[in-house]
Amino acid sequence: TRLFSNLDMIYFLNQEFLQELKKNNPKLGTIFKKTIPNFKSFKVYASTYDSAETLWQELKESNSQFAKFMESSLAKPECRNLPFNSFLMAPIRRVMKYPLLLKELINYTSQNDSEYPLIVECTQKMTDLVNEINQIKGVTENQKKMREIYM
Numbered sequence: 001t002r003l004f005s006n007l008d009m010i011y012f013l014n015q016e017f018l019q020e021l022k023k024n025n026p027k028l029g030t031i032f033k034k035t036i037p038n039f040k041s042f043k044v045y046a047s048t049y050d051s052a053e054t055l056w057q058e059l060k061e062s063n064s065q066f067a068k069f070m071e072s073s074l075a076k077p078e079c080r081n082l083p084f085n086s087f088l089m090a091p092i093r094r095v096m097k098y099p100l101l102l103k104e105l106i107n108y109t110s111q112n113d114s115e116y117p118l119i120v121e122c123t124q125k126m127t128d129l130v131n132e133i134n135q136i137k138g139v140t141e142n143q144k145k146m147r148e149i150y151m
Helices: 007-022 028-062 064-074 084-107 116-150
Strands: none
Touching: 007 028, 028 064, 028 084, 028 116, 084 116
16 A cells, blocks of 8 residues: 555646646636546545555554654645645545536536536536545445454
């Protein structure tokens, strides 16, 4: 188990997404439609979150050098006094916001705009993805609770 499982895939996806957004006159419906298939990597990340959090706790307790490194790293101003698990959860929190963004975009897009149907479609697909991530998260949390009960 890795602390940040498939973070490299998520990083690449976000870099690609950012490059599309930086283009002149970006068409958000088109951009989301193109990149949504790659957002499945967030489901993989969500499915490994609990085991990553457990690994972090184990490393912190069993490896004093790791614990000191984490303590000094989290004390840096860039970390804004946030706990480590907030960094583990950051990629998931970001993707959870996309349906809200797209819903707002629908409100500000004319129904006559060629992007409108794409935005509506992508809103539904991103909402479905977020629901799947929430379901995965719930299953892994339940599995973690069961392990705690039986250990």
